[in-house]
Amino acid sequence: MLDTCGTNGVCGGPGASCDTIAPFTHNQIYVGCNTPAAVCNLATQTCIAASSAGMRRREDEQLPVGPTSCRHRTxxxxxxxxxxxxxxxxxxxxxxxxxxxxxxxxxxxxxxxxxxxxxxxxxxxxxxxxxxxxxxxxxxxx
Structure with missing residues (x-):
């Protein structure tokens, strides 16, 4: 599940439907929008109108940015x-x-x-x- 675009156009911003407050969920770190009308611009963290030619799949909107747990206790x-x-x-x-x-x-x-x-x-x-x-x-x- 991803955060949706907020009323201010910012991914996960005011009015967004958020599924969690934890930054690390489901063994991944994701940034994205989950709405039929917009997609998340990962560079600016703002929501932009989705193209009518074809919506990106949810997987394409997710951005893993590294590990979510460390192997060594130290x-x-x-x-x-x-x-x-x-x-x-x-x-x-x-x-x-x-x-x-x-x-x-x-x-x-x-x-x-x-x-x-x-x-x-x-x-x-x-x-x-x-x-x-x-x-x-x-x-x-x-």
Whole structure:
């Protein structure tokens, strides 16, 4: 079952007939419309009029975007940019400690790693120094 187009033209939007609130159902992740008058534009997540020449079958409107469960107990299912992937939150550089926590975005860090779910900075960038568990920009003295 899929969400239908809402009264605002957004797939699953206000007035839509939704069959579930869970993003992962029936071992798949689907985005789509289930109405005879419209189909879901997957790029814009809006409903557009269905062509009279032939409606797309429901299967053609569904978009699986990755796994729905992980094989290893140490991994968690994370969704990034609309794609699901399994990540070990204890060591994954882009999902360190929680889904989406990217160690590469640690401000002032030059060399960084994910260790036991925490981003650990080994070296600061030039012009930065570590103060406790944060890094601050050093102002040049005159």
């Amino acid at each position: 991994e968690q299912l994370c969704v990034s940019n609309g794609v699901a992937s399994c990540a070990d939150l204890a060591s994954d550089f882009e999902h360190c400690g929680s889904c989406g926590k990217d160690c590469g975005e640690t401000e002032g860090a030059d060399t960084v790693a994910c260790e036991r779910g925490v981003c650990v900075v080994w070296n600061c960038k030039h012009g930065w120094k570590q103060v406790g568990s944060t890094w601050i920009r050093i102002t040049a003295s005159k």
